[in-house]
Structure formats: C-alpha cells, structure tokens
Amino acid sequence: MFIINLNYIVPLEELDQHMADHVKYLRKYYDKNVFVASGRKVPRTGGVILALAGSVEEVEKIISEDPFHKHKLAEFTVTEFLTSQYHPALKDLLS
Template sequence: MFIISLTYIVPLEELDQHMPAHVKYLKKYYKKNIFVASGRKVPRSVGIILALAGSEEEVREIISEDPFYKLELAEFDITHFLTSQFHPDLEDLLKGK
C-alpha cells in the first residue's frame, strides 16, 4: 500500500479551478480498485490518497496523470508501507495486488 501526499503549492482558489478534473482522475482509479481513500488534511494544505499498487513505479505513472501534477499545483510524496493489519473488507483488494 502507498500513501500519496499532495502538498499544495498554489493558492486554494487556483487549485479549486482544477478540482473537477482531479476528482475525475480519482474516480478513474477508484474504479480500478487502486485508490482506497482520499481527502484533505485539516487545515487544508495537503491532500492524501491511499493506493494499492504493485510498485512505486506504478504509483509514479498513476500520479503523472493527475491534473494537479501536470499543472504543477502540488508537490507529491510517496510512502510505501506493508500492511500487516487491515479491515477484513479490504482483504480481497489487498490479495489482488
């Protein structure tokens, strides 16, 4: 599993102009069972995505499609961690990766 942190580097008003495209991108990877959860930190300065992927390379390829990445609206940081415990409903998703 990977934690993708997006640190916003533009004013929120500019970020919000591209939010519909970003949400469309997120939905694409939810449908592919790669993204598990996403949201913003409080206060709103960072976005977080939990992703199931086979490798960091795969995550980087996926990130490259994000409008926030393409338009340089955020800096991206990837943390890879091994899930030793998880909610039982995630078991099928985790076994698939």
C-alpha cells in the same frame, strides 16, 4: 500499499479551478480498485491518497496523470508500507 501525500503549492483559488478534473482522475483509479481512500488535510494544505499498486514506479505513473501534478499545483511524495493488519472488508482488495 502506498500513501500519496500532496502539499499544495498554489493558492486554493487556483487549485479549485482544477478540482473537477482531479475528482475525475480519482474516480478513474477508484474504479480500477487502485485508490482505497482519499481526502483533504486539515487545515487544507494538501491531501492524502491511499493506493494499492505493484510498485512505486506504477504509483508515480498514476500520479503523472493527476491534473494537480500536470499543472504543478502540488508537490507529491510517496511512502510505501507493508500492511500487517487491515480491516476485513479490504481482504479482497489486498489479495
């Protein structure tokens, strides 16, 4: 599993101009069972996405499609972690 951490580097007004496309991007990867959860940080300085993927390279390829990445609106970092415990409802996604 991967944590994708976004830190916004432009004013929120500029970011919001691309929000609809960002949400379409998120939905695409929810439909493919790659994204597990996502949301804004509090305060609104960025966001977090939990993703299931086979490699960091796969995650980086997926990130490259994000409008926030394409338009250089946010910086992205990826952290891989091994799930040792998880909610039973995630069993099918993680297997």
